[in-house]
Amino acid sequence: MFERWGSAVVRHPVRVIVTWLVVVMGLGGLGYLVLGPEGPAAVSGQNETDFLPESYESVRAARFAEQAFPSDAEDGATAVLVLSRVDGAALGPADQAEGREAVAGLGGAGVRGVGAPSLSPNGKVMLAQVTFTAKLGHPEVSSAVSRLRDDTAERLSGTPLRSGYTGAAAVAKDTERLDLLVSVGMIVMILILLVVIFRSPWVALLNLLIIALVGQGAVAVIAIAAKLAGTTLDGSVTGLLPVVLFGVGTDYVVFLLYRYRERLRLGEDRRTAMVAALGRVGSAIGVSALAVAVSFGALLLSGFGSFQILGPALAFAVLVMVLAGLTLIPAVFSLLGHRAFWPSKAWRNAPRAGLAARTGLLVARRPAAVALAAVAILAALGSAALAHRPSYDIETMPAGTESARVMRWLESGFPAGTLSPTSVYLSGPGLTEQTVAAYAERLSALPIVGEVGAVRATGQTAQVELLLAADPFSARALDAMEQELRPAAHAAAPPGSIVYVGGETSIFADIRAVVEVDLRVILPAAGLLIGLVLLLMLRGVLAPAYLLGAVVGGFVATLGAAVLVFQGAVGRPGLTFTLPLIVYMFVASIGTDYNILIIARIREELRGGASRREAVRVALREAGPPVAAAGVILAASFGALTISATLAEVGFAVAVGVLLSTFVLSWLLVPALTALLGRAAFWPARVGRTLATPETAAETAPASARETEPAGGPVSATMVQ
Numbered sequence: 223m224f225e226r227w228g229s230a231v232v233r234h235p236v237r238v239i240v241t242w243l244v245v246v247m248g249l250g251g252l253g254y255l256v257l258g259p260e261g262p263a264a265v266s267g268q269n270e271t272d273f274l275p276e277s278y279e280s281v282r283a284a285r286f287a288e289q290a291f292p293s294d295a296e297d298g299a300t301a302v303l304v305l306s307r308v309d310g311a312a313l314g315p316a317d318q319a320e321g322r323e324a325v326a327g328l329g330g331a332g333v334r335g336v337g338a339p340s341l342s343p344n345g346k347v348m349l350a351q352v353t354f355t356a357k358l359g360h361p362e363v364s365s366a367v368s369r370l371r372d373d374t375a376e377r378l379s380g381t382p383l384r385s386g387y388t389g390a391a392a393v394a395k396d397t398e399r400l401d402l403l404v405s406v407g408m409i410v411m412i413l414i415l416l417v418v419i420f421r422s423p424w425v426a427l428l429n430l431l432i433i434a435l436v437g438q439g440a441v442a443v444i445a446i447a448a449k450l451a452g453t454t455l456d457g458s459v460t461g462l463l464p465v466v467l468f469g470v471g472t473d474y475v476v477f478l479l480y481r482y483r484e485r486l487r488l489g490e491d492r493r494t495a496m497v498a499a500l501g502r503v504g505s506a507i508g509v510s511a512l513a514v515a516v517s518f519g520a521l522l523l524s525g526f527g528s529f530q531i532l533g534p535a536l537a538f539a540v541l542v543m544v545l546a547g548l549t550l551i552p553a554v555f556s557l558l559g560h561r562a563f564w565p566s567k568a569w570r571n572a573p574r575a576g577l578a579a580r581t582g583l584l585v586a587r588r589p590a591a592v593a594l595a596a597v598a599i600l601a602a603l604g605s606a607a608l609a610h611r612p613s614y615d616i617e618t619m620p621a622g623t624e625s626a627r628v629m630r631w632l633e634s635g636f637p638a639g640t641l642s643p644t645s646v647y648l649s650g651p652g653l654t655e656q657t658v659a660a661y662a663e664r665l666s667a668l669p670i671v672g673e674v675g676a677v678r679a680t681g682q683t684a685q686v687e688l689l690l691a692a693d694p695f696s697a698r699a700l701d702a703m704e705q706e707l708r709p710a711a712h713a714a715a716p717p718g719s720i721v722y723v724g725g726e727t728s729i730f731a732d733i734r735a736v737v738e739v740d741l742r743v744i745l746p747a748a749g750l751l752i753g754l755v756l757l758l759m760l761r762g763v764l765a766p767a768y769l770l771g772a773v774v775g776g777f778v779a780t781l782g783a784a785v786l787v788f789q790g791a792v793g794r795p796g797l798t799f800t801l802p803l804i805v806y807m808f809v810a811s812i813g814t815d816y817n818i819l820i821i822a823r824i825r826e827e828l829r830g831g832a833s834r835r836e837a838v839r840v841a842l843r844e845a846g847p848p849v850a851a852a853g854v855i856l857a858a859s860f861g862a863l864t865i866s867a868t869l870a871e872v873g874f875a876v877a878v879g880v881l882l883s884t885f886v887l888s889w890l891l892v893p894a895l896t897a898l899l900g901r902a903a904f905w906p907a908r909v910g911r912t913l914a915t916p917e918t919a920a921e922t923a924p925a926s927a928r929e930t931e932p933a934g935g936p937v938s939a940t941m942v943q
Contacts, residue, residue: 224504273527283724332366342635386628469859474547492559511544582842606782613796637672639690650719780879809879834900853884
């Protein structure tokens with residue numbers, strides 16, 4: 223089927239390329255019409271309650287606040303101005319007057335308003351909230367933050383006061399440079415690795431240009447779909463999409479070009495070589511992409527809306543990239559032929575046996591020992607996963623930035639929960655200021671409450687603002703919300719009133735409850751879907767079983783590695799709460815991806831008449847290098863995220879997981895187990911020698927018997943040696 227597909231593509235390569243260009247440009251124009259000049263930023267979510275079911279109390283509180291206190295529901299971004307003395311001493315009357323005077327003159331383009339400054343209980347810090355006219359992520363907010371910082375510093379010049387901005391808008395401004403470094407770093411690493419692997423700048427540049435073109439269309443479709451569906455995209459979607467597009471897309475390019483170059487080396491013309499390459503790896507690439515897509519699709523089962531959007535978005539991106547890998551990439555490179563690999567000529571010669579060939583020989587000779595060693599590596603890392611603790615502090619600030627420094631000033635004078643207050647809303651008759659004040663007094667006696675903030679009452683509705691004594695995102699605060707604060711708020715309410723407890727701590731207490739259920743549902747569901755894909759491809763029982771077991775072991779080992787680094791070496795209290803699900807999706811799907819390519823080559827050699835150990839040796843020699851190259855490139859892509867303030871843990875964990883999937887699972891464990899089981903691994907399917915005509919004998923013979931085939935994989939002459 224894929225040979226016929228390839229024939230259709232290489233017969234009309236210009237038509238294929240033009241069709242892609244027209245579709246992408248059309249989607250770009252449609253995106254501008256639907257989304258406006260903001261583009262995908264127009265559908266970015268600003269509140270976690272956007273992604274929770276309506277049945278949760280934090281969501282009901284947010285909806286009640288929108289109706290009862292509409293002025294509080296304005297969707298403009300916010301920041302916090304913090305003032306303190308340079309020497310850290312208490313602010314005297316003159317200092318406070320100078321601070322109020324400076325704040326009173328702030329404003330300008332993009333700023334909706336600046337609140338009156340408030341003094342901390344210890345008198346050392348003043349803060350004022352700034353509200354912007356645009357949403358978080360809008361360029362107007364970024365420029366306004368920069369201007370306010372300069373303006374405030376100038377107003378306080380010559381005084382003993384210092385100023386700084388923190389909060390959501392200030393953090394977003396401080397992470398702009400890091401976000402740019404992540405994107406540039408990822409592209410540069412992919413570019414360098416492709417040049418090293420293929421020794422051609424044209425392969426690297428064409429790969430990046432094609433993926434950027436296809437990715438633009440994919441992002442436009444996802445954003446348009448979100449807009450039409452009335453939903454939003456959160457930071458996990460916008461942060462991971464480019465990595466998936468460039469990382470996974472490059473994988474498919476590498477898999478195809480290895481076989482394409484191999485066929486060119488055999489003397490075939492550019493079109494015949496591309497058809498043969500697609501016929502050999504097309505099915506493996508297609509099934510691999512399907513396994514990745516169904517794995518991400520399992521996130522639809524989540525009760526958390528962010529995951530429900532993330533899963534289909536990433537699945538769609540993968541399917542678009544594999545479609546490009548089976549159409550646009552073959553069209554472009556079948557046109558170029560040998561010229562694509564200019565200026566290098568070394569690829570024309572069969573490379574020497576490298577690390578992949580030596581590994582294949584080791585696995586073939588001692589499969590039991592290799593399998594035990596691989597299991598020991600996974601078990602050693604996986605044991606650390608027992609210490610895993612989730613963290614819900616998503617407002618991670620880049621170290622060394624103004625927002626992080628100013629946050630320490632703020633915490634020296636105000637309770638830990640100042641920037642994330644808990645709002646208790648009441649609805650009912652007779653809610654006077656005296657009644658609500660007495661209610662607030664009862665809540666202030668709770669150990670988790672550090673201070674009572676604003677109290678408002680309108681007769682029918684009321685709001686009590688509480689500043690928590692603990693970090694609003696800590697396990698202590700979330701536990702207290704569920705076990706202490708909510709029960710007390712409902713029990714102490716005035717007769718006949720209804721209580722809603724809102725705020726970020728309440729939101730994340732509900733998110734924690736949702737995620738705990740998701741882990742019990744999505745992980746086995748994703749495993750089942752991947753297992754079904756493997757069954758359909760391999761038509762056997764044992765091979766899918768140990769392939770699935772291998773990727774589960776890879777996931778546990780990856781989680782353990784993240785625990786060792788971030789909870790151990792770095793000293794964080796826990797890992798980002800989304801990490802297990804995201805890592806499982808990537809490690810399970812990518813691990814399956816690479817395992818399919820290896821085991822498909824083993825089966826190919828078995829069908830060609832090779833013995834089980836010879837089939838494993840040749841499969842690793844031939845398929846090991848492209849798998850290694852793809853794994854290193856994908857790991858480098860995710861590794862770029864380690865400098866991100868919010869996605870560092872995800873980037874590190876997925877990069878480690880990809881490397882484990884590549885070199886421990888695909889290079890060692892899976893081929894070792896297959897060498898032990900042989901053809902029985904594919905039972906009840908029969909993997910006998912394929913009957914061949916004289917014209918196809920060379921194609922069906924095992925690679926070990928084909929003297930014209932190279933002795934090692936194409937990457938052997940480069941980095942994998």
